[in-house]
Amino acid sequence: MKRAVVFAYHNVGVRCLKVLAARGIDVALVVTHQDNPAETIWFESVAALCEESGIPFITPADPSAPEVMAQVAAARPDFIFSFYYRHMLPVTLLEMAPRGAYNLHGSLLPKYRGRVPVNWAVLHGETETGATLHEMTAKPDAGAIIGQTMVPILPDDTAFEVFGKLTVAAEQTLWSALPGLIDGTAPRMPNELAKGSYFGGRKPEDGRIDWSQPAQAVYNLHRAVAPPYPGAWTVVNGRTVVIGRARLARGRFDAAPGLSLIDGQLYGVCGDGGALRISELLENGQALDAAQLAQLLAAA
Incomplete structure (x- = not known):
């Protein structure tokens, strides 16, 4: 043996x-x-x-x-x-x-x-x-x-x-x-x-989203670091939030790059007009509900 x-x-x-x-x-x-x-x-x-x-x-x-x-x-x-x-x-x-x-x-x-x-x-x-x-x-x-x-x-x-x-x-x-x-x-x-x-290695800070990038690049970042990894994150009104779940959205969007509520749905709009349709956004590991999302974006 x-x-x-x-x-x-x-x-x-x-x-x-x-x-x-x-x-x-x-x-x-x-x-x-x-x-x-x-x-x-x-x-x-x-x-x-x-x-x-x-x-x-x-x-x-x-x-x-x-x-x-x-x-x-x-x-x-x-x-x-x-x-x-x-x-x-x-x-x-x-x-x-x-x-x-x-x-x-x-x-x-x-x-x-x-x-x-x-x-x-x-x-x-x-x-x-x-x-x-x-x-x-x-x-x-x-x-x-x-x-x-x-x-x-x-x-x-x-x-x-x-x-x-x-x-x-x-x-x-x-x-x-x-x-x-x-x-x-x-x-x-x-x-x-x-x-x-x-x-080389990656650190949690490498997950910061640059919304000026094309939607596919931002989506790839999300997929690469999605939970249980630290997640792709952005800062809204001084608060750090992490994408929990998302998919590429169809079509193009006129909103400015960043997070936007459009027809009651949260999107991450990107530099090429494409977007991520975000079904879960986390703050401190907890999912934000609809009211919390509205409050977060209204304060931005």
Whole structure:
């Protein structure tokens, strides 16, 4: 039986740990994160799965700390896997796995290397993305590709919905690749970085809406950061409000860019005359009712 040390977090971490077990991999140690109390935790817990399954796990702040390196070495892994773990792993750690170190990334590499690839893909209006299993190297998301699974991004999909598809795609990719990794026959396809792209992380403040942009661009921003992510937001009369739910509206509107009540319906009018038809607007996480919306816009 092959042994693995797994660095894992999030839904992808949970599902892929289950795939390893189903494929007969002995998970000797899991390294995961402590949940951040300032973050909205809408996903499954790797730590909880380990507790239920009796898998040893640790939650260090720094995966390159000497004590972590010592525990990984003591586990004598054949493989090292990273499933949505949020830190880069040092090369000295990767070299502890004689059968290789592999990461599952949420894009069709080499496109969207780096942070939060699902959100970036939705923001840029992509119509497909996927999950890629690849070798880990010193450079992020740059190693040879072992396998990929594509998923569609439908016109109204939010990043949350796409992430659900990618969780299944990650599971499928790992399931298909493991037999070849175990017996040494897995393909290694080139990861042609020059044909791809790299993006950094996003912060809540990056969700501020520029209503002078075209409606499709504003809609893509909403879809990319819609709850449970922090949301696309705007300021009205000194009050910060977040779009909870919206769709692209049909037709063109003569109102000035920004929020407007038109025939009793809330719209976000954009620079090209297009608009978002907003069915839920949030303030401090709570949906505003019709009277509150009228009051908010009357004071603007």
